[in-house]
Amino acid sequence: MDNCCRECGDDTLQTQFLATGLVLVCSSCGAVLDRDTDEIEIEILQDEDDYFEGDEDDGTSNDSHAVETDIGDRQVPSDKGSSKVIQTAPLREVQTETVLPVLSCKSCNGNTLVYETINDTEQLVCEDCGYFIEETELVSTQEYTPIAGSSTAYQWARAPKPKFANDAPYIAKGKAESVEVIKDISARLSLRQELTDQAVKMFEDIYPDKKFKGMSNDLKATLGVCCVYSVAKENGVKLTLKTIMRLHAAKTKLFTKALRLIKAISDKPVPYQKISTLPEHILASGRFPSAFLDKTSKLMHVCEKGFVTQGRDIENVIIGVAHLVWISEDIGKRKSVTLKQFCSDHNLPYTIDCRRLQTIIRQLLATLTSHLPYLTEPIRVSKVIYYLNDIIKYGQTAISRASRKDQVSLPQDECRLTAVSIGCQAQLEALPVLGPPSMKLKRRIATDTDQFKLPADLKVSDLDREDVHDSEFSDHEISSYLLTSEEVEVKQDMLKAEKKDK
Incomplete structure (x- = not known):
């Protein structure tokens, strides 16, 4: 086959892979030539039955049909028994731009391949799955024949796309989604807009804390829900954590961790709500x-x-x-x-x-x-x-x-004998211990020694005397009952501390 272009005569023919297959293209005039016949033509792969619509074949005739094109006045013979039709066209109708084959990613079969600049190098990356694709690893969806002399291996090498591949700085996600969760939970609880704004502000105040670094989006959303729970309880809304957990489908350990974070970060811990005030809410x-x-x-x-x-x-x-x-x-x-x-x-x-x-x-x-x-x-x-x-x-x-x-613990054997003696061992074993779980209190039978007895020389009427005078008591005895102002303040502080502990 002559390597010169039949149109311009230049020796500038190049083999290119177009959508129709391997053809010869002249780099000077842009003519597209068939590799076998050296004719100026465009290959159109078309089904025979679709092209010759309406023709009938009796199976005995081998006559050729002449096809006349709309853009040229030359007729090219074509074989009816072949699925390949050759159509000629003038040079002004020939496309000079190189048509790339339809490429797809071998990993996800996606065709959204883009070039990204990574480390001053353009790299072809699949947008769907995010993996690198080398130039020699592209796979075409059309059938083709490799160029003679090419030794491309067509292997597949995948590598994860770097997290910071783009030029834009990394922005932590989860804050906007958590705020939307706060608004949704507040709406479902029918809270006032004022309480919703307080919950959002509480979340935004504790969000910049370093404890949020590396936290999952689910935990951030759960933390926003706990902010709603805390604000609602502060304002007297009858609410339980179990109600919140039904509205926001998250694991129990996330709620536990979120409440601990609020207690560690925020100055306002989750307030305690009296149990006797909750029946109206739970039994609604x-x-x-x-x-x-x-x-x-x-x-x-x-x-x-x-x-x-x-x-x-x-x-x-x-x-x-x-x-x-x-x-x-x-x-x-x-x-x-x-x-x-x-x-x-x-x-x-x-x-x-x-x-x-x-x-x-x-x-x-x-x-x-x-x-x-x-x-x-x-x-x-x-x-x-x-x-x-x-x-x-x-x-x-x-x-x-x-x-x-005065209820003290008795030995196990003595407790059993006492219970049998009064005939209620089964009742004592079934009844729970009344008191904190660590005390393990037991009931004891009252005896005569537990009764308060007055001394023999003292009568009950002496305790209620109204005619008591200071002269009956010595100065030393009276001073032992009197307290200074400083001692009174110390005593009051001690009593207040005891009440808080209770």
Whole structure:
């Protein structure tokens, strides 16, 4: 084949890979020549049935058909049995721009390949998967024949795209998304716009802290939710952490870590909310009357004094107490209603932990019932419902008697013998210990030595004398009872400190 262009005669033919295949292109005049025939032409790969639409083939004729083009007046013979049609065109219609093949990424099959300048070097990178693609590693989606003499291996080498490949500085993400989460949670809780702004400001104030470096976006969003929780409790909104966790689907450990961060970073820790004020919020779906909620709050206060609420889910405690109060209002009809059925009828969440916790509450109430002033024998757990009103009324007295200081621990054998002697060993073993978990208090039988006895030379009437004079006491004895102003201030400070510790 002659290496000269038939149009201009220059020896400037180059082999290029166009969309139609390998062709010869003249770099001087831009003519496109077929590599086999050396004719000025454009290869059009076209299906025979689509091109010769309407023609019929009887299978016996091998005649050639002449095809006349719209842009030229030359006719080129074409074989009907071939799927390749040659169409001629004048030079002014020939495209002189090089047409690149359709390239795709071998990793994700994406075709969004762009050049990026990395370390003063242009590198072809796939925008979809973010991996480097070398020049010799491009894969075409069209069939082609490698150029003669080329020894390209066509191997694939992938490398992760650097995090700081772009010229723009790295900007930490998560703040804007967390603010949107704060606004969404506030809207679902129907909080005022003022409280929403306070939660956003609280999050923005603690966000620049160095503890946020390297924190995940999920933890940042959870921290924003905890800001809403803290602001809501500061402003008296009845809210529990479990309600927040239902609105924001995150793991429990994220909420725990977020609350610890708020306590460590912020000057305002999450305020404590009295348990007796939460029944109205937790039992809102049941639409109970105010008298029922008030009675439930009072019984919750008794349970809090009995150390049942420490380290337990407050929602489960309130639901268990509400079930007992609901049964006590009509024992004859409601005694057989289970906790699960009660929760289902009043749209309250039911869990197995709630049922187990209610058993502990029943045992606590049985312990307090046994210490009521007018009872002398222990009460069974099944009979506690009949004494709820008395427990609420005389709860403080029962708690004082059950947790008095003169109750000491007895040896295990002695405790068993004492329980057997009064015939209530089963009741004592079933009742929980009333007091902090670390104290392990036990009940003791009162004896005659516990009664207060006056000296033989002193009468009871002497304690209530009204005609007492200073002359009956010495100056040294009187001065021992008097305190200076400094001593009074020290005593008052000590009393205040003791109240805070309680």
